[in-house]
Amino acid sequence: MFSVALLGASGLLGRAIADALADRAEWRVVRTAHRRVGDTSVQLDIRDAAAVHAFIGHTEPDAIVIAAAERRPDVCERDPALARALNVDAVRSVAAAARRRGAWVLSISTDYVFDGTHPPYHCDDPPAPLNAYGRSKLEGERALLETTELGCVLRLPLLFGPIVDWQESAVTSLVPAIAASALPDAKAAVMDAWATRYPTFTPDVAFVIRQMLEHHARGDAICGIAQWSGAEPMTKLDIASRLAEALQLDARLTPQHTPVDATPRPRDCHLDSSRLEALGIGRRTPFNEAIRQVLGAFPWRP
Template sequence: MFKVAVIGGSGLLGRALIDELAGQVDWHIASTAFSRPSPQMVRLDVRDSLAVERFIDHVVPDAVVIAAAERRPDVCERDPAHARALNVDAVQMIASAANRHGAWTLSISTDYVFDGKHPPYRHDSTPAPLNAYGQSKLEGERALIETAERGCVLRLPLLYGPIANWSESAVTSLVPAIAASAAPAAQSAKMDAWAIRYPTFTPDVAVVIRQILERHARGETISGIVQWSGDEPMNKYEIAVRLAEALQLDAHLTPQHTPTDATPRPHNCHLASSRLEALGLGRRTPFDTAIRQVLAAFPWRGMTTSA
């Protein structure tokens, strides 16, 4: 029996990962959640070191996947102590608990560890975060690598996938404004056309993580830093146009060609996925195909932003 602990199983990526791992024969998956626990998940605050230790000691996992994090750049900028507690200290505590059982630990990081000035970025490129979120995730990477006796960091870009609410992803968070702009006599919705992103489908990432776990289970453990990314560059305006097409809405959208975010964001942090590709790992679903799957599964007509 191969045992995997998924920390943060109720989140956007965590749910996709649990769905993917559910099909594995002779694997036992134990998952945690904090704000949205289900009967199948253990409620866990990753800031509580004793609770973390008790959970890991109970599961005695072969592998731990840390999908819990504070991922909102504006929140991290306003409260760096909160960002550090979730993105750095929690990683260190979980890795330390995993060490006691010889478990391999995978921690999720971000393309925002780079400044976006010289893409594409390899796994061994020099990080230079522009904001508190990127800094906290970089420190989390270092905490994992320094603490885990057996560990790996997986950097990911902008994620989207099956959602519980529109705001879960910066991709689907655009839908309410798009829908509003399509109403009669509505004002045009301004959309950022400056920052280049690489939207990446969470079920694809879940496949990548499952493949990495399979390699560990058969003794071919991957260590250090790896990266995975979608391969379609687009800014938020272009994402919004494609969302409007998928929703069959006559949206009125205006591109904004200068950055307007209060929190600084990088221009283009394209992550090179070459290390995993060289191992024959990975899957990419075309954006238009994937986003239609997401929208078809989530009702949007007559919606509210918290639907």
């Protein structure tokens, strides 16, 4: 039986991956979580190297997917030690344990390893991160690929999907401000119109990861660096406008044409997905369809 260890199964992406693998009855999927541990998951803090080695030694997975990370740029900027512990050191521990087992490891990275000045970015383009988050994820990429030859980094852009609270995604985190701006006599919500993002639906990413796992199960592991991205370029203002339309809100939105974030962010890190596309891997759900699925499954009133 093909065995998969899914680390960080309770998060935004982890839940989508778990759902995508649920119907593979011939696969054994062991899910871990740190704080939100449920009946179908095992408690594991991936920062605890001894616990990671014990877990992998006990479960003996054929493949490991690392969906746990510190992904909030502002938090990484304020606490680089936390970012390093989750995004670098934990990846190295998992990769070392996987190497002993002979397991393939997939680690999630980010478009923020690039500076956003020369898109689109291919897998072999030189990284140049602008902030602590991007630097930690780049170090995590190197930690994986230096520790095991049977590993793959999957770079992803801005993610959105089914949520447990608005703040799980930078896409849905805009909803409270959008809703507030639609109230009588409310001020307009200021939305960034400078940076271009490529919102990517977590069930689509989970489908991609399932296809990558199927390659490994057939003895054709994908190693090195791969990338996947949605294809629709949007600023936060564009995203907010589509959210308002989906929610049928007469929102008042004002564009901000210069960067104002305390943490520097790249302007356009569009990821080229051609490596996976050439293997017949991929799926993209149109944003308007995907966001309606998300909002329809979650009470939108903040």
